[in-house]
Each structure stands twice: as C-alpha cells, then as structure tokens.
Amino acid sequence: MTEWETVIGLEVHCELATATKLFCGCRNAFGDEPNTNVCPVCLGLPGSLPVLNRGAVELAMRLGLALGCEVRPSLFHRKNYFYPDMPKDYQISQYDQPVNVDGVVELADGARIGVERAHLEEDTGKSSHVGGGGRIHEADHSLVDYNRAGVPLVEIVSRPDLRSSEQAKAYVNELRAVLLATGASDARMEEGSMRVDANISVRPVGSSVLGTRCEVKNLNSTRSLARAVDYEARRQIELLSAGEQVLQQTRHWDEADGRTSPLRSKEEAFDYRYFPEPDLVPLSPEPAWQAAVGEALPLLPAARRRRLAAATGAGAASVAMVVERGLDDLVLAALEAGGDPGRLMVHAEHDLAGATGALDATAFAGLTSMEAGGALTATQAKAVLAELVATGGDPEAVAGALGYEALPGEVLAGAVDAAIAANPAAWDRFLAGDAKVAGFFVGQVMKATAGKADGKAVTALLRQRAAS
C-alpha cells in the first residue's frame, strides 16, 4: 500500500497596524460604525487617485527583514475582477515585483519553512448578506462596509515546505509571533486581521513531484486550518487510492460540517488581467531607510529561543513555551542574578502562565537558590513564587512569613531517627531493598515536622542510615 505525504503551502494575509489606510488618509480601525472611515479614494470615486502610505511600506519592510527576506524595488499592479466589496473593481496589489522575497520562518523545533514573498496590497470592503442564510446567492439583499477597503495588507506566501496539519499550525503561530514582535500587525484571526488560505496536495512518500493542489479558503482559526488540512489530505488520498484524480480547485472549508466543498475549478478561475498600476510610481526604498528599519528590529522569537536554550540548556519544548509566554527576559535576568537555570525554567514553564505581577528577577533568582539549597521544598517554592507574583518582596521574607523556616539539619536527622526507631518492621523492609517503604518514612517525618521537611532530604538521610 502507498504511503502518502501531505504537502502544504500557506498564503497568509495580515492587516498592517498603520494609523491610516494604504492609499488615503482614512483611519485604519476595526469595529467602527460602517462606512465612516471612507473618502473618495478608498471608495474608488471617479477621479480619485491613490497615494502610497510610507508607514505601510515601512511595516512591510520591517516584516520582510524580520523574515530574512531580500527587500527589493517593487511595483504595484492592478488585479482586475468584479466584486461589490471592491470599490474600483480592481485591487491594487504587488504582482511580479514584490517588496519582499526569499525569507524563512524558523519553527520552534528548528524546521525552516521558506517564504517565497511578502507583498503589499489593499484590503477589500466587507459584505454581509441579509436573509437566505447569509450566502450571497440566496440573500434578500447585501450590505457593504467600506471601512476595511484600502486597509494595508501583506500577503505572506510560504513555499510548499509544510508536511502536516500540526506543522501548518506551528507555522501560523510562529508567523503571528513575528508579526507581533515587529509590531507589523495585531494578527488576530478571529477579527480577520490575519487570514489564512491553504494550498494542499498529497504525493507518495519519496516522490519529489508535487501533486495537484487544492486551495482551501475560509479558515478562521488555526484549529480550522488543522482540521481542513487533515480533511483535505484524507479526501485527496482516498481519491488517488481509488484510482481517481484530484482536480485543481478552490475549495471552501465548512467549519460546522467539517468538510471542504468546491468553489471553482481551474477552468473557472478568474483572469485577473494584471497590468502595472499607472496611478502609482515604482517603489524603491532608499538604502538608508532600509538600514534604519533593519537596525530597529527587535530580537525575534527564533533568536530568543536560541539565546534561552544556550543559557539554560533546557529542551526545545520548554524553551518554546517560555519564549511564547514572553518570560525569557525574566529568566535570563534571574540567571544573571545567580538563579538556578533548571528551576527557573520549570517555574517559568509551569507556574507563571498568567502575569508575572510584582515578581522581579532578583527575587526569582533568590527563590530558586533557596530551593536548590534545600531551604524550600518544591511545593513551598511554588507557594512563595505565587506570593512574590501577587505582592512582590524578598523570597526569604516571604518564606518566613509563610512559616517555611528551613528545618535545622539536626532536627531533621532526629525526626528521621525517631521514625526509624518507631517502625522497626518497616525499616527492615527498607534495608531489604523495598524502596517503596521510603515514601512511608517521608510521610512519617512530614507528620512529625508539620510538613516542613524536604522529601528529598529525608530520602537521602534514610539511604545514609541504611548504608552506615
């Protein structure tokens, strides 16, 4: 039986977080009263002309440089097709000369996904169809909000380098992290400021030829992306296994039904009649501007992961989680202040999911040192950390206030000896190698010390006594 491989390429549209639209001075804002952020230009009124927003170019360049793209002189084209939410009945978009080419998205597991291009274009308005279940064909009438018309977008086109729904999700999450880090977009899929189309094909494992692909639209979350990829791959494998062919199509994902259905075939595809936009001049960002944008880039997620992994020696998954939570700076600062790398990472990964509140790096470092030195048990450390987040302060003081006085060594030893003396039968079993009995003794010591004993220290003492 043939083994199949899924091949996925993603086209991600992101609204750029500019103050104004791409070709006019109207506000770029989500959720305003319909048709209030409009003017002759973004309504495409006769006689109006576009003027390129420098801020949008800067954000696009910032994203491009963050993805390691080459930023190039570029040109706008007109993409011609009739649609009521597109005021000019053409979209101004970059076609064969995009501003950013040849980048890469580095995933948390180290996989490098190629980015073919990240180009600028304008968004369309938003139609809503009234009556008939909200589909255009059955609607009683349709309403169009042009507030979104002319909002700047970057379309980021990946190479067909993705191999699973999980990886596709990871790519989108990583891209989102880069968009947020650069401030290029707020990248909210639920508000539509980030929209994903997936090109999906399958091929026999080992083949280097791409199979016939389908483009799936209407993916409103990374969850629907993953579901759609899995569904579509299964559908195509079933077709091919049955000796049938996959038709090149654009397909619509139905979230409720959990399936894709054809929108249009290759033959029905629009002929967009691209030609250079005569109302705009070629765009060639001067080198000094490009350099300034590059220098102002923040440290990006992949670099932060590398930095954290190198400093703590933690595994990829922990590192990814801590960077995703934005806790890497805190961990690194605490490390600098003498904290214990392993314990810092464990707390950052498991105990600091919410805000870090009043916690500072010195306190965080001190906490892990106390823990490492046996002054606090893991459970106590967790409680102290929660208190540090809530109110701040010094970890020793907090531990003291919580009554987590470390037991003096002789008190602990006394308690252990007392427990051995009181339970001779159990001690014999321990000496005979029954390791499970250790738990019993730890419990006895805990009881005797009102929970202040460190379980690991108790076990160590038991072994010591047994060996002597």
Next chain:
Amino acid sequence: MSAAVPGSTPLSAARIAAAVRRGERSAVEVVEQHLAVIAEGEPQIHAFNAVMDDQARRAAALVDQRVAAGDDPGPLAGVPLALKDNLCTRGVPTTCSSRILEGWRPPYDATVVTRLVLAGAIPVGKTNLDEFAMGSSTENSAFGPTRNPHDQGRVPGGSSGGSAAAVAAGFAPLALGSDTGGSIRQPAALCGVVGLKPTYGRVSRYGLVAFASSLDQIGPLTSTVADAAVALEVIAGHDPLDSTSVPEPAPRLVSRLDEGVDGLRIGVVTELMGEGIASDVRRRVEAAAEALGAAGAKVDDVSVPAVTYGLSSYYLIAPAEASSNLARYDGVRYGLRVDAPTTAAMNTATRTAGFGDEVKRRIMLGTYALSAGYYDAYYGKAQKVRTLIIRDFATAYESFDLLLAPVSPTTAFPFGAKADPLTMYLSDVCTIPSNLAGDPAVSVPFGAGDDGLPIGVQVLAPALAEATMLRAAIVLEDAMAREVST
C-alpha cells in the same frame, strides 16, 4: 481667419482679469455678459452639459467683494471658465457625457478646479465631450453632439469638443479639457482656438475622471497663447494627491513669452507630413515653418520614425487602461443601476444600458489586450513601441529644441462623416505620439483651409519645456495676426 463668430467676446482672459483686478470691471458684469452670450448661442452649439448660472453669479459676487476689500483675487480674477464634464466639481453633476454616471454629484473638486477658483476664475458650466473622452468629434456624447461654431453642420472635434466650442463661441475665454490622444489639441484646431497639452505629470490629474491614466493630461483651451500660459501657470505644479505629478513648482511661462525664437532649432516631423494629411493642412504647417524661420529660428526637416506606430500602440494601451478604469461603474455605489436578480446580472444590465457603443468597444478591446495569453502580444508589445517612440523623440531633441507638425489631418468634418471607428481613430495620428511620450504640445490656430475652416499647427516640445514651446506658439500667433491684417 475670420474670427467673426456670432456673439463672440473680444476680451481675452488676461484682459478681463486685469480689468477686474483694477476694479475697472466687475466680475458680476463679466459673468452676466457671458451668460447672456451662452443663453443666445448655446441652443445651437450645445457646448455645455450644464450651465452653472447661479453658482457663477455667486462666485462672481465673491470676487467683487474681495476686490472691494482691497484683496487681489488672483491672476484669473473674474474670468469665466468652462470645465470639461469629466472634471469633478463638488456638488455639481459630473457626467463624462455618459448615462452611467446619471445623478452622480462628486463630493469634491478636482485639484485644477480648486486652483483656478483660488486664482479668481469663475466656473460657468460643464462642457460636453465624447463619452468618457473616447472620440474625436463629440458625437459619442450620450447627450447629443456639440456643433462647431464655425460651421454648425460640422463637428467641433473631440473629445474636448464642448470646451473648444465654448471658447470659439465666446461662451468663456478659458476652458479646461483633457488630452489622452489629442483631445485638447484636435478640437482646438478644428474650432480655431489655442489648446495645450502639458507634460505628463505637469498638471495634477486628481479629480479628472480617468480614461487612460498613463496618457491623460489636463490642459487649457483659450483664444490666445498668453491666456494658455496664464492658465497653465495656475494649474501646474506638484500635487501631493497625484503620485504621478512632477515634483516641481509651476513653471514661469508668461514672463518668458516674449523671448522669441531667435536661434531655436525647430524640426518639421516628416512622418506626419505625408499621406493622409490634407494638402491645405500641410501647406499651413509649411507656412508656420516659414514664419518661425523668418523670426530667426533654424527650421529643418526631422525624421521621428517610431511615430508611425503611435496609433496602433495607443489603441492597445488606452483601451487596456480604460477597461480597468471603467470597471467601477458597476451599479453598486453610484450612478445608474439597472436592477436584476443577481449582483453579476445587475452589473451587466447596468453597464449594457449605461455605456455607449464606443465605450463598450474600447472596454472589450482593452479587456482582450490584457487577457492571459494575449498580454505579451498586445499590451506588452504596445509598451515596447511606446519606449521606441520615447527614444526617437529623445534622439530628435538632441538636434532640435522644438518640433512642428499638423494637429488634425483635415479641417472640421461633417457630422457622421467618420462613422467607421477606424477612420475616426486616424484623426489622432498626429497628436497621439506626444501622449505616448509624455511630452507637451500645443495647437495654435494658423489660418484656414480651402473650405475656410480653421487649421491649427502643432508645436511639440521635450518634457517640461512648455516655456520654450509657448515662445514659438506666440510667434506663430503674432505672425498670423500680421497675415490677417495685411
């Protein structure tokens, strides 16, 4: 030329403005006088789609108030202005002589309108044109043709036929037109007025309803060369609302008009003097060359080989851009809507009812030229030819300061004479090359043909050399005045 057109006013824009600025004449009086001429002549000529009587009177009163208050209303104070009806005027219907824009009132003024009004000009009406500026006779207007004031059985030319006729008939001393392939210069020639197409980008296109964006340029039609210079100084200069606008201030033109042509090298374009050009037209171009030579210019023949491909290149590029520019007239947001069961059917019904035949023809031609599989052979090839034309002009301008050519192959032709579109397209053979090159050119009245109708000659210049071009134009104007008076 016998300029005795009925009702024509002898006053140029410059003289009106001078009198109004000095308080010797009131703007209200000037406007009333012109409105009276319009009221008398317009029923025969049909230069206007709309006369803006009330707005004009109010604007004139404001100009007079400013003069009374000691302000200077500007270099066009009180000058009646006719605006081609593809220039947006706030609150005033702007139709492009098309049914598809029925009922649409722009919420904004074109940059040129704003600048002219700020200079004291007074819009008196919106002039007729070939629908969306597609044509050379104004016969393609949805609202009926404009008649040539020199012979009402003949066309005024086009597409700015209403603007040319308005100036020729004395309805306004100054009109604006738009020129995509000759649409200012050809009607100016046929109506015996001055018509100037500036360098592409010299004048902001913001508010000009687009026909072919890479070719369209707004310019003045006037009765004198000096008026064209004044008007161009007012409307030229960078506009941040038009990305293709030249990043330079308006040139000084008026103060340089009298510098003469002594020592200028002027070439007569041989490719535009041959077959297809009527002999009386050719003779007037030769006479113009002699006049310029007599004024001290060095005149010689020059070959600009690629101009012969201008027409075929133009009739791919212009329709291609038009097919995209005119897509927005879909019945969704403004203008005409013909209802139908689906959006797509409504689009089709609206466009079928709203556009005339010539517009439909060019949309189809342009759509085809841009289609997948044909782009390289048509649009791509046409752009290459355009590059050749630019190159050949550049070569010619290495040896010459200005070029001379006919404007229209013939004088004004009778209505219906060029019903075949291809015959009509040939009307623009001498004017199209300047649009493709993006260079300025001006049509100057230079006598009459065998039929007694006006003939214009064309002075062409390299990009941004309007000042030099106008120096030659005014020498021709002076020579013509002497020829008539002797």
